[in-house]
Amino acid sequence: xxxxxxxxxxxxxxxxxxxxxxxxxxxxxxxxxxxxxxxxxxxxxxxxxxxxxxxxxxxxxxxxxxxxxxxxxxxxxxxxxxxxxxxxxxxxxxxxxxxxxxxxxxxxxxxxxxxxxxxxxxxxxxxxxxxxxxxxxxxxxxxxxxxxxxxxxxxxxxxxxxxxxxxxxxxxxxxxxxxxxxxxxxxxxxxxxxxxxxxxxxxxxxxxxxxxxxxxxxxxxxxxxxxxxxxxxxxxxxxxxxxxxxxxxxxxxxxx
Amino acid sequence: xxxxxxxxxxxxxxxxxxxxxxxxxxxxxxxxxxxxxxxxxxxxxxxxxxxxxxxxxxxxxxxxxxxxxxxxxxxxxxxxxxxxxxxxxxxxxxxxxxxxxxxxxxxxxxxxxxxxxxxxxxxxxxxxxxxxxxxxxxxxxxxxxxxxxxxxxxxxxxxxxxxxxxxxxxxxxxxxxxxxxxxxxxxxxxxxxxxxxxxxxxxxxxxxxxxxxxxxxxxxxxxxxxxxxxxxxxxxxxxxxxxxxxxxxxxxxxxxxxxxxxxxxxxxxxxxxxxxxxxxxxxxxxxxxxxxxxxxxxxxx
Numbered sequence: 157x158x159x160x161x162x163x164x165x166x167x168x169x170x171x172x173x174x175x176x177x178x179x180x181x182x183x184x185x186x187x188x189x190x191x192x193x194x195x196x197x198x199x200x201x202x203x204x205x206x207x208x209x210x211x212x213x214x215x216x217x218x219x220x221x222x223x224x225x226x227x228x229x230x231x232x233x234x235x236x237x238x239x240x241x242x243x244x245x246x247x248x249x250x251x252x253x254x255x256x257x258x259x260x261x262x263x264x265x266x267x268x269x270x271x272x273x274x275x276x277x278x279x280x281x282x283x284x285x286x287x288x289x290x291x292x293x294x295x296x297x298x299x300x301x302x303x304x305x306x307x308x309x310x311x312x313x314x315x316x317x318x319x320x321x322x323x324x325x326x327x328x329x330x331x332x333x334x335x336x337x338x339x340x341x342x343x344x345x346x347x348x349x350x351x352x353x354x355x356x357x358x359x360x361x362x363x364x365x366x367x368x369x370x371x372x373x374x375x376x377x378x379x380x381x382x383x384x385x386x387x388x389x390x391x392x393x394x395x396x397x398x399x400x401x402x403x404x405x406x407x408x409x410x411x412x
Numbered sequence: 413x414x415x416x417x418x419x420x421x422x423x424x425x426x427x428x429x430x431x432x433x434x435x436x437x438x439x440x441x442x443x444x445x446x447x448x449x450x451x452x453x454x455x456x457x458x459x460x461x462x463x464x465x466x467x468x469x470x471x472x473x474x475x476x477x478x479x480x481x482x483x484x485x486x487x488x489x490x491x492x493x494x495x496x497x498x499x500x501x502x503x504x505x506x507x508x509x510x511x512x513x514x515x516x517x518x519x520x521x522x523x524x525x526x527x528x529x530x531x532x533x534x535x536x537x538x539x540x541x542x543x544x545x546x547x548x549x550x551x552x553x554x555x556x557x558x559x560x561x562x563x564x565x566x567x568x569x570x571x572x573x574x575x576x577x578x579x580x581x582x583x584x585x586x587x588x589x590x591x592x593x594x595x596x597x598x599x600x601x602x603x604x605x606x607x608x609x610x611x612x613x614x615x616x617x618x619x620x621x622x623x624x625x626x627x628x629x630x631x632x633x634x635x636x637x638x639x640x641x642x643x644x645x646x647x648x649x650x651x652x653x654x655x656x657x658x659x660x661x662x663x664x665x666x667x668x669x670x671x672x673x674x675x676x677x678x679x680x681x682x683x684x685x686x687x688x689x690x691x692x693x694x695x696x697x698x699x700x701x702x703x704x705x706x707x708x709x710x711x712x713x
Contacts, residue, residue, distance in 0.1 A: 211577050234579030241573055248570045250444040250617065253626040260567035264578035268564060295625035
């Protein structure tokens with residue numbers, strides 16, 4: 157395993173509260189260079205809070221986070237990190253094209269300056285990577301849910317990051333789009349990108365994942381090889397009823 | 413074009429063009445972050461500045477700018493850090509600003525009700541040379557920010573959390589938007605009046621986005637609409653005795669209605685063009701969906 161090399165993400169004893177409820181209760185998480193790590197867990201187990209604390213969007217009440225060996229508080233090299241937030245849409249109050257939204261991901265390199273020819277080429281490449289080149293001039297409001305998610309991933313890729321952090325990239329994405337996203341991610345991983353992603357179930361990404369970290373009630377309950385095939389349905393405390401995954405197909409007789 | 417000879421009219425037209433450019437340029441960022449009514453709130457607060465200006469016998473435009481900037485920074489801080497009932501705090505700020513302005517203007521000897529009305533609803537005939545200088549300087553600042561930093565402002569308004577992770581100084585840029593909006597309100601104050609400022613920030617943007625697909629084009633079309641309606645409104649007041657602010661806002665709303673009516677046929681034409689292009693390229697409706705699970709025929713009914 158490559159995980160013995162310099163850790164890209166190192167979380168030590170992270171504690172966080174939302175309101176008065178403890179959400180993270182001493183989470184340890186290490187992601188080595190080139191590793192693909194999935195954070196699994198039921199709703200409310202603290203997965204999203206954990207990744208958001210890694211990028212400094214949730215203040216920790218205890219413990220420490222460092223990225224690329226630098227303590228988060230002093231970390232400034234944000235262009236090395238690509239973040240895909242948990243969103244169902246990429247729209248805002250004013251129309252914007254796919255290219256405009258993706259270009260905002262490049263700002264971690266251009267900062268307050270003007271984009272160069274190289275920046276524009278990087279934005280174009282990121283759009284091609286997610287297979288939306290023919291839609292780059294279209295308004296994001298005209299896209300489907302899966303395409304929105306692809307726009308958000310292209311936005312993260314526009315900065316050509318070494319580390320991708322994704323919060324439920326497959327939420328609300330149909331199977332065809334999931335396959336395209338998995339293909340995009342496979343190329344990134346092959347090029348050496350480190351990935352930390354929150355998943356509800358492994359799905360088509362399963363073959364890519366080196367390690368799974370399972371959270372339950374803000375604690376790590378599993379850190380090792382992904383629970384193959386069964387995904388998180390076999391995890392304790394899983395109460396999610398999946399419409400297609402019942403062991404015995406159920407037909408009510410009304411429609412079938 | 414006889415109205416161009418009139419020095420009053422020259423000043424009024426210059427002020428109108430600057431307002432027509434700056435108000436939608438800032439407004440688009442407010443609309444994008446779904447704070448369309450922020451301009452209205454700043455307008456209320458700016459009224460206290462006008463009253464203070466009269467009371468202290470200083471230029472009301474500069475005093476209104478100062479107070480509006482303080483008020484908009486307070487609003488932004490409430491938005492960013494306020495936990496619960498942020499809207500109540502904002503309401504206090506709005507109505508307090510309004511009441512403060514009326515009170516201060518009555519306390520000062522020079523401020524009359526006629527004066528108050530000219531600030532509330534705009535009065536082009538009373539625009540002085542001094543006002544024009546102030547408006548030019550403030551408009552220059554607004555344009556520098558909204559055009560020079562449009563990519564960064566787009567990013568923070570589009571997705572604030574993502575923008576923070578790109579390492580942009582989001583807090584500073586948010587404050588800059590608030591200050592720029594406050595400055596725009598005072599720029600537009602003399603032309604359309606404080607009560608109608610927000611309309612000129614929002615309505616041209618709302619009209620433009622009926623027919624546009626990109627942020628950049630929306631920006632340009634909104635500014636074009638802004639300039640067109642402010643100029644048309646100002647010229648109208650030369651020939652007809654109508655209030656400039658109300659004329660300009662009604663024209664802007666007329667443009668909005670027109671663009672909304674145009675939107676549906678335009679979208680239909682675009683979709684036909686896309687369909688034609690797809691047909692020419694031989695694209696079919698069928699896409700391979702990977703089959704992962706075979707249907708099992710052993711369902712118990």
